[in-house]
Amino acid sequence: MAKDDLTPDKLLEQGLATLSSLLGSTWTITPRPEPEGSHGIDVIVEVKAEGDSTYTQLLVELKLSLTPRVVDEVLVPKVGLLRRLSDYTNLMVMAPWVSPKTQQLLRHYGISYLDLTGNISLRVPKPAIVIHTEGATRSPKPLSQEQSKTTLAGPKAGRLVRLLADVHPPYRATQLAQVAGLSLAYVSRLLDTLEDQLLLRRDGRTITDVDWQELLRARATRSGLLRHNSYAGALAPNGVPAVMDDIRALPPARFDGVAVTGSYAAHRVAPLSAGGQLMLYVAPRLNVDDLADDLGLLSVRENADVLLLRAPDRAVFDRAVTLDGLQHVALSQLALDCLSGPGRMPAEGEAVLKYMSEHQDQWRNLSLERLSGKPQF
Incomplete structure (x- = not known):
């Protein structure tokens, strides 16, 4: 199913079906109405083993697009607050695809995740549930959609990455574009992408910090030395x-x-x-x-x-x-x-x-x- 055809309801339906198949027929998974004080959570899901009165609640966030920046700015602030609701409450995010970097960040903060390609991480103490599976490491979006976004692939991205790594901030997009010999529009789009991936941070229009090590690692995944160079x-x-x-x-x-x-x-x-x-x-x-x-x-x-x-x-x-x-x-x-x-x-x-x-x-x-x-x- 193309991302444009996917709705939050369909995402939830497919996500719960995947979770049910992993847990097996001795478990019940029941969506519940959103209670008062759930602080904007999309749906509450009760998970219970057959013959066991203990259950856990999954507070599920549905995201048609999930980036490290969303995790950092939206999900992480909710974690402590939601866990105070109940010892049996666990935050889970469902998305069409969760990148490896986003998975790492979610696990760091103890947030469960499930995507439709098979990347799943769920740890619950009571009743005991431990699930970890791996799916796609690259976005399954159609090539035309991938090409429409500004990515770390190509020589122009290489110029900007090198400059961001070599020069300590602060600086602005206009300065980077001038020194790199790139259009301001291109630089601005790529900086937006890097900010979404938490590879840099900005205060207004000024770049204040660059995670240069992760930036170089991310660029390397898109630029095979012998694959892309004759x-x-x-x-x-x-x-x-x-x-x-x-x-x-x-x-x-x-x-x-x-x-x-x-x-x-x-x-x-x-x-x-x-x-x-x-x-x-x-x-x-x-x-x-x-x-x-x-x-x-x-x-x-x-x-x-x-x-x-x-x-x-x-x-x-x-x-x-x-x-x-x-x-x-x-x-x-x-x-x-x-x-x-x-x-x-x-x-x-x-x-x-x-x-x-x-x-x-x-x-x-x-x-x-x-x-x-x-x-x-």
Whole structure:
């Protein structure tokens, strides 16, 4: 059933049917009229086991759309108040789909949830009920509906995410749009989405806080390093160290268009393991085949020890640093690349985030004013 066709009554009907099938025929589930003092709860549901006089009440909130912001601003304030009504009262929210981040937040506050894809969490002490099932991790909405929303997918989102991560607030959408080279309308829409996900907070029009770690994790789920970037695999006949020496010897115009990312870059701050492929971003203005010739690389389809990644946007080079004579992507870009990479790279990405968290004064000390005068792309 499409979301547009779903009504609160149909949501409740399907949700209770799902709950009944999980509990089995020895349990009764009975919707009750809304009593006075229920503080805006949509429906009261009594759950009782056969032959047991003990019952519990589920105070059910019906949400056709549920975001972490709704949990934080609407549901959490009700929890303490509703629990004072009765020891046998438990708050549950039903929705067409509950995202993993929203599920985590609900569990943190002890709020039960049920969605129509099978994500369910219900814990009741008396009578004893423990249910936890997992359903869809992505929204089942039709693609056309998903595309109509501003999401964290695509190069433009990458620009804004990097800026939000690298620069400590406060700042406004107009400043972000100017520095990132994006339209104010696009930036405003994406900021609204991020606020709904509690990835940032605003006071009026001013962004006051950014949860940069969760923001980078969320972006990484929408930007697979090798799935969404075209690349060329190559073999280094003289070894990877020789390739690095050849990069150092490139003329400045070409040197500036190459940046190390992936495992080799992560080793400097998160040495979980040695080896791995040397991953190099190549700026759009450079020809990948010509660069491979300059570095003495041989094109291969399998067992490559060097990957030349065609940068989807010049922004991946923003705030890059030169270390040991080689240009490395900034830490925020490195974290994104590792988190969205194959094999052991996501673990390396988490280690990079840990390093970043412990050394924020070394990398998150920029200001938009300092960046606004510099060409970004």
